[in-house]
Amino acid sequence: MKKSTLCIALAALVLAGCNSKEKEAQARLDKARAMYEQGEFYSAKNEIDSIRAHYPKEFKVLKAGLALMREVEYKESERTLAFCDSLMPVKQHEADSLSRGFTFEKDSLYEETGNYIWKQQTIERNVQRCYVRCGVNEKGEMYLASVYYGSRPIDHTGIKLSTKDGLFAETASIPYDGGVNYRFKDLGNITEVVTYKGDNGMDAVKFIFTNEKERIKVEYTGGKPYVIYMADADKKAVVATYNLATVLSDIENMRKESEKAQKRMVYLKNKLEGSTNPVQ
Template identity: 40%
Template structure:
C-alpha cells in the first residue's frame, strides 16, 4: 500500500511539473511571438509573468532569460535607429541656418569653437557697452556683459527689465575681469545658460520688446538692448537649442551602443556555455 501511495504521489508530482512546464512554455511562446512582431513591451510582460506564475518552471525560465536578452537587444537597436534619424533631422536644421552666424575658433588655444551673430563680432562693437551672446559647438550658450567707459563700475552681474516691469537678474558671475586700454576702462563678466538667473531665456522671450539693462556693481550704469542685440540673442538661442539637442542625442547613442555591446557579450557567453 505504501509503495502504491508513493508511486501515486510521484506520478502526480511528475504530472504537475510537466503541466507547469507546459503552461510556462505557452507563455514563453506568446512572448516569442510578441518579440517577432517587435512588441517588446508585451514580450517582457509575458516573460516576467512566467517567473511570477510558474516559479518552478526552471527550464522555461532559463529560456525566458535568453529571450529577455534578445528583447533588450532589439529595444536598444530600435532606439539607436530612432536616435540616428533624430540626429540627421537636427543636423539638417543646423546646416540650414549656420551660415547666418560667424564661427570663431583659435586652433592654437581652443578645442571648441563658438558661433556669434554677425552684428556682435568684436570689430563692430569696440568702445561699446552691451550684452554679447555666443554658443559653442556643443550647444553651450553664454552671455557676456561688456562695459566700456571712462571709469570702472566693477560690475559682476546684470539685471534686465521689460516695459511691463518684469525682470530677470544674473547671480554674481563666476568669470569676470577688468582691464584698461588707452585710458578706457573695460569690464567683462560671463554667464552660462542655466547659471544666468534665467536672463538669457527672459531676453529671448522678450526679444521684440525694449529691454533696459542695468549693470550691478559699485557704480550705477544702465543701457538699452539695441535691436541688433535683441536679434542676436534670439538667433543664438535658436542655434543653441539645436546644437545642445545634437550633443544630447550623440550622448544617448553612445550609451545605446555600450548597452548593445554588453548584451551581445552576454549572449555570446551563454552560447559558449551551452556549446561546452
C-alpha cells in the same frame, strides 16, 4: 500502507503544482516573444520582468527570458541607431542653414571645441560699449555675457532683465575670479565681462527669446547700480543663437545615443552568440 499512499499523493500534487507553474511561466514567455516579434518591445520587456517577479524558481524559463530580453534590447538599440542615422542629416542641414549668420571661432592650440558667434556680435565690432552678448559651442552649449565699459568700475556679478509689464529674469551671481568674471583697464577706461554658462544664464536667454519684440531693461547687479536697454540687434543675436543651440544640442544628443546604441549592440551580440538564442 496508507501513509505511503498519502506521501505519493502529496508528491503528485507538488509535482502537478510545479508543472502548472512552469506552464504559466512558459505561457508568459511565449506571449513576450510574440510581442517582441510584433515590435512591441516595451510590452515584451514588461512581460519578461513579470516572469522574474512571479516565477523566481522557474530557472529554465528565466534563462530563456534573459536571452529574449537581450534580443529585445538588441532590437531596441538597432531601432535607436536607425532613427538617429535617418534624422542626423536633416538636423545637420538645419544647423548648416542657421549657422550662416555666424562666425566660427576656434583656437586649435587651446580649444577642443569651437564657438559660433553672431557676426554682428564679434568682439572687434563691439568695443567700447555696454551690451549683452552670447555664443554657442559645437555641442550646443550656449552662454550669455554681460559687458560693461566705462570710466569707473561697477564690479557687477550678474544682470536682471525686465519688461515694462513687470516680467523679469535674472542670471546667477558670478563672483569675480579673473575668468568667467574678469576686468581690465585700457587707456583709462574699465571693461568688465561676466559670462553665464549653462543654467547660470538660461533663464535670461529664454526671457530674451520670449520677449524679443519688447523693450528689455538690463540692470547690472552685485555692484554699483547701472542700467541699459538691450539693442534690437543684440536681442536678435540671442534669438538666433538660441535657435542654433537647440539644433546643435539635438545633434550632440543623437551622436551620444548612436554611440551608446552601437556599444550596447556589440555587448548584447557577444552575449547572445554565447547562448542558444541568437539574434533574429
